[in-house]
Amino acid sequence: MLFRFLILIGICAVTGAASAQTVGLDLAKANNCMSCHRVDRKVVGPGFMAIAERFAGNGEAAEYLAHSIRDGSRRKWGPVPMPRQSHVSPEDAITIAEWILSLHESDAQVE
Numbered sequence: 001m002l003f004r005f006l007i008l009i010g011i012c013a014v015t016g017a018a019s020a021q022t023v024g025l026d027l028a029k030a031n032n033c034m035s036c037h038r039v040d041r042k043v044v045g046p047g048f049m050a051i052a053e054r055f056a057g058n059g060e061a062a063e064y065l066a067h068s069i070r071d072g073s074r075r076k077w078g079p080v081p082m083p084r085q086s087h088v089s090p091e092d093a094i095t096i097a098e099w100i101l102s103l104h105e106s107d108a109q110v111e
């Protein structure tokens, strides 16, 4: 009985994590981020995994990155600035930022 219960919890944990991944990626696609970004490599902007790596362990990173997303960013990664993405709601910006940060050392889905 207990064993079955534990299996059930395991399944819920796995599908829960998978849907958080999908929500982040879907939001990034829906908000046109993927025209300049990829998860695993630099295109116009830095790869999201590289961003996750730079901010790993920084407890304020989600808020900071959500700010960068909505207000744009310059001179932090290279000469090309990121235009402000003010069409992204503050809530969605946080969700995307948390998703980007979750890509650090995870087996995150690419593309």
Ligand code: HEC
Pocket (backbone or CB within 6 Å): 028, 031, 032, 033, 034, 035, 036, 037, 044, 045, 046, 051, 064, 065, 068, 069, 073, 074, 075, 076, 077, 078, 079, 080, 081, 082, 083, 085, 088, 096, 100
């Ligand atoms: C027109 C191209 C373009 C689009 C569209 C774009 N980005 Fe960027 N992004 C960039 C560039 C270029 C940089 C590096 C800017 C710099 O050097 O500071 C960047 C940097 C970032 C950073 C790091 C900011 C920091 O403070 O270190 C994040 C996070 C990010 N982008 C997320 C997003 C998200 C989420 C979206 C969609 C809502 C998006 N970007 C849309 C080009 C783009």
